[in-house]
Amino acid sequence: MSKKNMGKIGVLLVNLGTPDTPETPDVRKYLREFLLDRRVIDINPVGRYFLINGIIAPFRAPKSAKVYKELWTERGSPLLFHGLDLKEKLQVALGDDYHVAFGMRYQSPSIKSALEExxxxSVDRIIVLPLFPQYASASTGSVQDKIMEIVKDWWVIPSINFISSFCDHPGFINSFAELGKQHMxxxxxxHVIFSYHGLPERQVLKGSDKGYCKLGSCCNSYNKRNKYxxxxxxxxxSRLLAEQLGLSEDQYTVTFQSRLLKDPWLQPYTDEVLKTLPSKGIKKVLAFSPAFVADCLETTIEVGEExxxxxxxxxxxxxxLVESLNSNDTWVEAVKAMVLES
Incomplete structure (x- = not known):
């Protein structure tokens, strides 16, 4: 097929989501959509419905709204405007043969509206990049699930390629390392803390290669059996970032934050680890949040302030706190490289 007869390649960037405003009703609406996702809280559907609508959303929304008001800027939610900035810069970087769209898994702009765009x-094919470096069913998996749910009703479905993980992509690693080196x-x-969003242990075990995952030393290497x-x-x-930053094993710690409910989540917990550091003579800590590529409540407020x-x-x-990648030029080039490689 000649180039003039070829359609554009579509690129869909997707992030998690954000309330439309920091007011309690909008925060409650966002929490309900987010937490009712069967991949986020993977329990009995009836129990999930009553837990979210009867307990978590009504009681958590007012508290979360206060925090969102601290986070909000003149441009609105950082997660949203950093995503839109990345979209615009990536469009310029890729050129006219591509069309870049941006959507949120929950709330606006929706994945559906981005796919319609x-x-x-009339794109020939679509490359989907969920903006979550490390694959998890509750994030990347949920995005893929939603996209397949939407396109199944299209009469013509173009080729769709998912970039499911970029946790070890050189461009991603270099982008974060560059920011860390500036602070260093x-x-x-x-000491350096690499704090990742937590997950219930059961979710990790459910998606593991049977008999391989022990939530222990099996994670000391990254291979075909545990790539998801x-x-x-x-x-x-963390290992790749530490290498780029020139850190030895005793100079950094991997931790997990943002746990919810009482089931065991991935450990060690960031809030518990950091409280022990000063007694060990560790008085100055540089904290990364490498599960997020855009600043949001979990980075700016939780890691940066709390x-x-x-x-x-x-x-x-x-x-x-080392700021997130947002839409800085090194990160834009890294995303461009991932798209071209796909």
Whole structure:
């Protein structure tokens, strides 16, 4: 087929989601859609419905709304405007042979609207990049599930390629390492924390290669048997970042944050680890959040402010968050490389 007869290639960037406003009704609406996803809270559907609508959404929404108001800017939600900025910069970087769209798994702009945008452009095929470096059923899997649910009703379905994980992609690693090195050049840190969003242990075990996953030393290497294991991917990202930053094994710790409900989640927990560091002589900590490529509540507020307060209360002197990749130029080039490789 000659180039002039070829349609554009569609690129769909997807992030998790954000309330439309930081007001309680919109936060409640967002929480309901997010937490009712069967891949996020994987329990009996009836129990999930009553748990979310009867307990979590009504009681958590007002508290979350207060936090979202701290996070909100003149441009709105950081997760949204950083995604739109990335979309615009990537479009320029890729050129006219591509059309880049952006959607959210929950709330607006929706995945459906982004797919409709690509369909209206008559793209020949679609490359989907869920903006989650480490694969998890509750994030990347949910995006893939939603896209397949939508396109099954299309009369013509173009080829669709999912980039399911980029936890060890050189461009991703270099982008985060570049930001870390900038902070390390400004101060001497005693230790580095790589804090990832947590998952219930059962979800990791459900998706594992049977008999291989032990939630332990099996994550010391990243291979074909555990390439979709979220825990193994987090450790792989950490090892590669540590190598780029020149850190030895005793100079960094991998932890997990943001747990919910009482079931055991991936450990060690960030909030528990950081409280022990000052008593070990670790007074200055550089904290990364490599599960997120855009600043959001979990990075700016949880890691950047709440953990900082906990660390200082325990006797620490400095807790510095490394900002997310957002739409910086190195990250845009990394995303471009991933698209072209696909």
């Amino acid at each position: 690509l369909r209206d452009k 050049a400004q101060d001497n840190y005693d 294991c979220y825990r193994a991917a987090c450790f792989a990202t 953990f900082k307060e906990m660390f200082e209360h325990a006797g620490g002197e400095k807790w510095q």
